[in-house]
Amino acid sequence: MVDPLRRVGWFLAISLLAACHSTPIRGQPDLLDFITDGSTTRVQVIARLGEPYRRLQASQVCTYRLSHDEGGRFVSLGQGEASWTDLDASLVLVFDENAVLRRHSVVTVREP
Amino acid sequence: MKYLAVLLLVLTTSGCVPIIYSARYEAPSRQNLSDAVPAFIESGRTTMADVLLALGDPDTIAADESWIAYVSSYREGGGGAALVLVSSSSAGLLGGAFKEMLYRRLLVHFDATGIVTAATLDLVNCSNTDVFVGDASGSMAPCFDVTSTDIVARTLVANLQEAGETNVVVYRRAELLPTHQRGMVAVSDTAIHFVATGIYRTPRFPDIDIALADLTGAELGGHAFHLSAEGRRRVTLKREDAEIATFVVLAENGDDASRTTEAGELVSQRIAAVRRTDQFSRSPVVTPDGTQ
Numbered sequence: 001m002v003d004p005l006r007r008v009g010w011f012l013a014i015s016l017l018a019a020c021h022s023t024p025i026r027g028q029p030d031l032l033d034f035i036t037d038g039s040t041t042r043v044q045v046i047a048r049l050g051e052p053y054r055r056l057q058a059s060q061v062c063t064y065r066l067s068h069d070e071g072g073r074f075v076s077l078g079q080g081e082a083s084w085t086d087l088d089a090s091l092v093l094v095f096d097e098n099a100v101l102r103r104h105s106v107v108t109v110r111e112p
Numbered sequence: 113m114k115y116l117a118v119l120l121l122v123l124t125t126s127g128c129v130p131i132i133y134s135a136r137y138e139a140p141s142r143q144n145l146s147d148a149v150p151a152f153i154e155s156g157r158t159t160m161a162d163v164l165l166a167l168g169d170p171d172t173i174a175a176d177e178s179w180i181a182y183v184s185s186y187r188e189g190g191g192g193a194a195l196v197l198v199s200s201s202s203a204g205l206l207g208g209a210f211k212e213m214l215y216r217r218l219l220v221h222f223d224a225t226g227i228v229t230a231a232t233l234d235l236v237n238c239s240n241t242d243v244f245v246g247d248a249s250g251s252m253a254p255c256f257d258v259t260s261t262d263i264v265a266r267t268l269v270a271n272l273q274e275a276g277e278t279n280v281v282v283y284r285r286a287e288l289l290p291t292h293q294r295g296m297v298a299v300s301d302t303a304i305h306f307v308a309t310g311i312y313r314t315p316r317f318p319d320i321d322i323a324l325a326d327l328t329g330a331e332l333g334g335h336a337f338h339l340s341a342e343g344r345r346r347v348t349l350k351r352e353d354a355e356i357a358t359f360v361v362l363a364e365n366g367d368d369a370s371r372t373t374e375a376g377e378l379v380s381q382r383i384a385a386v387r388r389t390d391q392f393s394r395s396p397v398v399t400p401d402g403t404q
Contacts, residue, residue, distance in 0.1 A: 107167060
């Protein structure tokens with residue numbers, strides 16, 4: 001009979017070693033596929049992508065900064081204002097007065 | 113004898129190497145600006161949303177959203193030289209290099225409804241300097257402010273002057289403690305203001321406006337400049353025994369202590385002046401015949 005505590009200990013040790021071994025893939029190829037002009041709401045966007053990097057014009061315009069890895073795109077804060085280090089694109093979403101997406105774009109800001 | 117041997121070893125294995133910088137964008141820079149204002153931007157027609165949808169998130173935005181700035185930093189070339197110092201136990205560089213830079217800044221102004229009122233694109237050529245000492249390297253203050261704090265400061269001064277404040281001095285890079293919120297400190301004859309900059313999360317950090325007449329003093333605290341945040345010189349604004357706000361001024365050359373001391377002394381002088389004026393206005397007026 002293996003001690004359950006010892007089993008948990010082994011599991012944790014192996015998990016931690018696995019985490020050290022490689023950088024986890026954060027990107028998703030379909031990250032932005034749910035976004036559709038005319039139907040996606042601001043609440044849905046925030047539920048999927050988190051709090052926007054910036055809200056303008058009383059939240060009618062929201063922006064996210066995007067990075068990518070081999071798995072696809074992911075939302076990143078980067079290293080602060082005026083710095084696009086490790087980032088390559090900007091997601092811009094324009095909502096109407098009912099918080100429904102009117103227009104959006106993914107702008108390539110720097111070469112990946 | 114031992115030291116002579118080390119010196120000889122250093123001299124015989126040392127050499128001067130050229131440093132050549134190739135042309136490319138700096139690592140933090142955006143790369144989607146051209147040399148002119150994009151043709152789609154038309155005053156009186158284009159909206160803020162149109163600009164963002166085409167160019168992405170801006171690099172700086174005014175607190176009141178009256179303007180946004182896009183900045184790119186392109187290194188056109190440059191170079192220098194460094195002496196390679198090798199000893200039996202370590203190796204390092206001693207030298208410097210310059211970088212010829214081309215900065216582009218697209219500045220777009222909007223009216224209260226978010227329609228473009230003006231757009232300009234500035235091209236600025238200047239040089240930045242890198243210094244190598246030992247196994248460390250560093251850059252001198254860049255020749256162009258990519259965060260556009262110059263525009264933020266100019267707008268701040270104009271707004272304060274419009275509100276009737278005089279002799280406004282702005283410290284463009286400051287930090288409020290203990291939150292470490294970055295911003296600007298503006299000191300006028302009658303008030304001190306902290307305006308947050310570098311905001312990337314909402315809600316926005318609120319501005320702080322304190323009338324100098326409400327303060328009893330500005331106290332310089334902390335030790336002389338030290339790398340740890342805890343040991344930094346700071347200015348604490350006080351009312352009676354209570355702390356109202358504490359800030360540190362950041363210097364381009366790294367000498368934060370001197371800039372903070374300078375700001376603290378200015379605030380103290382201005383508070384003293386306000387108190388003198390206040391006392392004078394409250395003291396009874398004595399007429400030449402002795403009546404009050």
